[in-house]
Amino acid sequence: MANIQITFPDGSSQEFPQGTTALEVAKSVGPRLAAEALAAKVGDQLIDLSSKLEASGPIQFITPTSPEGLEIFRHSSAHLLAAAVTDLFPDAHPGIGPATENGFFYDFYRETPFTEEDLKKIEAKMQELVKANLPNERIYYSKDEGVKVFEQMGEFLKCELIQEKADPVFSAYQTGKFLDFCRGPHIPSTGRIKAFKLLSVAGAHWKGDERSHPMQRIYGTAFFSQKDLEAYLHQLEEAKKRDHRRLGKDLDLFSIQDDAGPGLIFWHPKGGVIRREIEDWLRAELTARGYDLVFTPHTMRLHLWETSGHTNFYRENMFGAMEVENDQYQLKPMNCPGHILIYKSRVRSYRELPMRLAELGTVYRYERSGVMHGLMRVRGFTQDDAHVFCMPEQLETEVQACVEFAFLVLKTFGFDRYQVELSARDPEHPEHYAGTVEEWNLAEGALMNTLKRMDIPFKYMPGEAVFYGPKIDIKLVDAIGRPWQLTTVQFDFNLPPRFGLEYVGSDGHLHTPVMVHRALLGSIERFFGVLIEHYAGAFPVWLAPVQVVVLPISDKHASYAQAVLEELRRAKVRVQLDDRNEKLNARIRDAQLQKVPFMLVVGDREAQNHSVAVRRRDTGDAGSRPLAEFIGWARQLIDTRAAKW
RNA sequence: GCCGGCGUAGCUCAGUCGGUAGAGCAUCGGUUUCGUAAACCGAGGGUCAGCGGUUCAAGUCCGCUCGCCGGCUCCA
Numbered sequence: 001m002a003n004i005q006i007t008f009p010d011g012s013s014q015e016f017p018q019g020t021t022a023l024e025v026a027k028s029v030g031p032r033l034a035a036e037a038l039a040a041k042v043g044d045q046l047i048d049l050s051s052k053l054e055a056s057g058p059i060q061f062i063t064p065t066s067p068e069g070l071e072i073f074r075h076s077s078a079h080l081l082a083a084a085v086t087d088l089f090p091d092a093h094p095g096i097g098p099a100t101e102n103g104f105f106y107d108f109y110r111e112t113p114f115t116e117e118d119l120k121k122i123e124a125k126m127q128e129l130v131k132a133n134l135p136n137e138r139i140y141y142s143k144d145e146g147v148k149v150f151e152q153m154g155e156f157l158k159c160e161l162i163q164e165k166a167d168p169v170f171s172a173y174q175t176g177k178f179l180d181f182c183r184g185p186h187i188p189s190t191g192r193i194k195a196f197k198l199l200s201v202a203g204a205h206w207k208g209d210e211r212s213h214p215m216q217r218i219y220g221t222a223f224f225s226q227k228d229l230e231a232y233l234h235q236l237e238e239a240k241k242r243d244h245r246r247l248g249k250d251l252d253l254f255s256i257q258d259d260a261g262p263g264l265i266f267w268h269p270k271g272g273v274i275r276r277e278i279e280d281w282l283r284a285e286l287t288a289r290g291y292d293l294v295f296t297p298h299t300m301r302l303h304l305w306e307t308s309g310h311t312n313f314y315r316e317n318m319f320g321a322m323e324v325e326n327d328q329y330q331l332k333p334m335n336c337p338g339h340i341l342i343y344k345s346r347v348r349s350y351r352e353l354p355m356r357l358a359e360l361g362t363v364y365r366y367e368r369s370g371v372m373h374g375l376m377r378v379r380g381f382t383q384d385d386a387h388v389f390c391m392p393e394q395l396e397t398e399v400q401a402c403v404e405f406a407f408l409v410l411k412t413f414g415f416d417r418y419q420v421e422l423s424a425r426d427p428e429h430p431e432h433y434a435g436t437v438e439e440w441n442l443a444e445g446a447l448m449n450t451l452k453r454m455d456i457p458f459k460y461m462p463g464e465a466v467f468y469g470p471k472i473d474i475k476l477v478d479a480i481g482r483p484w485q486l487t488t489v490q491f492d493f494n495l496p497p498r499f500g501l502e503y504v505g506s507d508g509h510l511h512t513p514v515m516v517h518r519a520l521l522g523s524i525e526r527f528f529g530v531l532i533e534h535y536a537g538a539f540p541v542w543l544a545p546v547q548v549v550v551l552p553i554s555d556k557h558a559s560y561a562q563a564v565l566e567e568l569r570r571a572k573v574r575v576q577l578d579d580r581n582e583k584l585n586a587r588i589r590d591a592q593l594q595k596v597p598f599m600l601v602v603g604d605r606e607a608q609n610h611s612v613a614v615r616r617r618d619t620g621d622a623g624s625r626p627l628a629e630f631i632g633w634a635r636q637l638i639d640t641r642a643a644k645w
Numbered sequence: 646g647c648c649g650g651c652g653u654a655g656c657u658c659a660g661u662c663g664g665u666a667g668a669g670c671a672u673c674g675g676u677u678u679c680g681u682a683a684a685c686c687g688a689g690g691g692u693c694a695g696c697g698g699u700u701c702a703a704g705u706c707c708g709c710u711c712g713c714c715g716g717c718u719c720c721a
Contacts, residue, residue, distance in 0.1 A: 105716095113649060202716030203648025210718045214648055217716070245714095249656080258694080258712055314721075334721070368646050369712095371719065466721055490721070517721075554678040581677080582684080589682035603680060613680075621681055 005056040016053065023049040023188070026061055037061040038192070039072050039185040046072070048138055048185040064224040074099035076136060076187045077196055077222035082106045083134075083178035084125035085218070089118075094180065095157045095206060095215050102232070103221030107204050109157060109213050114201045119218070123198050129176060133191030137174040138184060146170060150181065157206070195229040196222035244478075244532040245374040251537050251594060253545075254375065254528075263372040263379030265525055270545035273574065274531075275524060277543050279360060281412065281641075282384055282521070289405060291358040291386055296338030298362065302328035307498060308337045313467075317365045335361035336492075336517060339387040340499050348503040353513065354390035354398055360524070361385045375529030376484055382524045388516040389501070395514055396446040399472075399489060402518045403450055406474055406487040409520050413531060414540070414643045417477040420456055422447055424470050426463035434468045435493025443491040443514075444470045468494035476530050484530055486522035491515070538595040538617065541637040541645070548575040548634065549591045550612075553584055553603035560607035564600060564627060571631045573638070592617060598634065 007013040022040040039062040078097035097106030150158040198220040206212040223229040253271035321328040339357045362382045469491030475483040492515040502510040521527035552561035568575040599615040614622040
């Protein structure tokens with residue numbers, strides 16, 4: 001038998017007989033590697049340890065520390081889950097079960113729902129299968145043969161998948177009695193899975209199609225060590241404490257009320273302060289960047305939305321039209337038509353371009369009942385919207401300015417977890433899009449050049465563009481790792497021709513302008529939600545609804561406390577006096593829980609030399625200093641919008 | 646919209662087998678005047694989400710509706 005040459009990551013190589021398994025190669029390196037290895041990688045292909053090596057080449061072993069290690073491990077955990085479920089519940093038909101970012105899930109079709117108790121039973125069965133240390137065996141089938149095997153087992157969902165996706169010869173994995181159509185690779189046996197937990201059961205749809213069978217999805221997570229698992233569960237608990245819905249109530253920032261309806265936000269005084277700070281900052285920046293601030297009506301004639309095309313492609317997201325004097329009016333789901341009407345109100349010259357119309361525009365969208373989520377997904381919200389009307393040759397400059405502005409937003413509010421996506425058209429289906437191929441090439445080129453020139457890493461997403469133009473999106477991540485879209489910069493090849501927009505060029509002829517939609521914060525509501533979670537409610541001084549609390553030690557110090565209060569007010573610091581009949585400790589505790597940045601304790605000593613004893617929210621007692629000095633410090637933190645101090 | 650869970654005082658929650666509702670915190674009144682994360686005493690506060698049904702009797706069992714939570718789907 002011929003020998004093959006296997007090269008290791010350190011560059012050394014060794015000969016093995018053809019057909020040697022990856023595991024045997026690992027053993028030749030050392031027993032420790034053989035014990036730790038989960039799978040192997042040949043070239044860029046992942047294989048099982050039981051796979052036979054047929055050709056010379058490099059090999060790499062996947063261990064718990066490899067980037068792919070956890071994913072393979074969790075995928076095998078999903079199989080373990082399915083093995084346990086099919087064993088306990090013969091009427092449960094497995095669908096699909098992949099690894100996810102934080103764990104894994106498996107979807108089952110079953111008439112009766114799984115209960116919490118069922119999850120416990122399943123977990124116990126999984127433990128049992130771990131103890132049995134069942135091998136994950138790979139079996140090859142021809143397509144016809146495979147379909148027959150799964151048909152005999154009554155696994156109609158698997159048959160469907162095989163018919164749709166399987167190669168003429170495909171692999172399946174056997175774990176105990178459970179057989180799954182699966183590409184692999186898998187860890188050698190179930191005995192390796194020690195730290196796992198089933199987390200929840202939720203509804204899903206077969207193949208993600210809403211009209212298809214309802215499925216039951218069991219979520220779980222698995223780690224290489226019990227310690228890692230516990231750390232993850234602890235992190236979930238911590239994240240819950242940052243949930244903006246929890247903090248919104250505890251800090252009295254906003255509410256959503258049954259009497260008013262779901263998805264409609266009430267901004268309480270404290271939330272209102274933060275919103276005003278955000279908006280004031282934004283308006284100043286918009287003005288400095290050559291935007292014009294406008295206001296447009298909240299309801300307009302329905303025919304306007306027919307012209308824009310919304311009644312065709314956006315109807316299911318619009319509130320119903322209302323009748324006024326035999327005419328139909330529509331609550332606005334977007335601001336674009338309003339801005340377009342301002343543009344159209346008179347003849348425009350190329351000298352006026354680019355024209356940047358900005359509005360904090362409140363829109364209403366009908367969201368289906370199951371999708372609302374705190375401030376993140378609502379039915380009424382305010383966008384920091386703007387539309388830039390310009391000539392094609394101005395596009396790139398305008399896009400760059402938008403992206404730079406977006407990054408200033410991220411920096412100002414201290415966001416560091418985000419991802420940038422460029423959504424382009426699907427080149428296979430040019431007929432799905434408005435505008436010509438030339439226009440699209442120009443627009444996609446402008447977007448991509450901008451990102452590349454600015455050295456911003458991004459995900460290129462062909463086929464993800466909306467029909468009217470390509471876009472750049474920036475998504476931020478919430479407390480439990482869910483991404484939320486905020487910033488969007490989008491081209492629009494659709495609306496300018498639909499509304500017959502034009503400008504007089506330097507050549508004296510009429511031309512159609514190009515239009516860019518952009519929102520940086522996205523919606524003020526969603527932005528606020530992400531912001532609350534980002535700071536866990538402990539806002540930097542410039543945003544904190546109450547920046548300073550004055551705490552007189554006893555009634556004797558009331559008049560000095562009052563003087564301190566007034567001096568801070570004159571310096572335009574948001575300050576409150578807490579002179580309730582409570583012990584100092586209790587009042588400090590309340591201020592801490594309200595996450596007030598500074599507490600000023602005043603007693604005899606402070607009254608005597610016009611000073612304050614400063615307590616910081618984060619590090620506690622910071623000693624006494626003259627009142628004037630503290631005010632200077634506070635003002636500086638506010639004026640510079642300091643994130644840390 | 647779909648699947649599952651949940652809804653008791655302002656908040657967090659208890660309430661057994663169906664027998665007419667309770668705690669802590671918060672609020673209000675009083676006492677206490679205090680130096681860096683919860684003083685003490687007392688009082689008020691409920692359409693048990695809503696509507697309907699079963700029953701001698703429903704917070705508890707059944708149905709419908711509304712809302713919330715976790716997902717799915719959707720998301721210009």
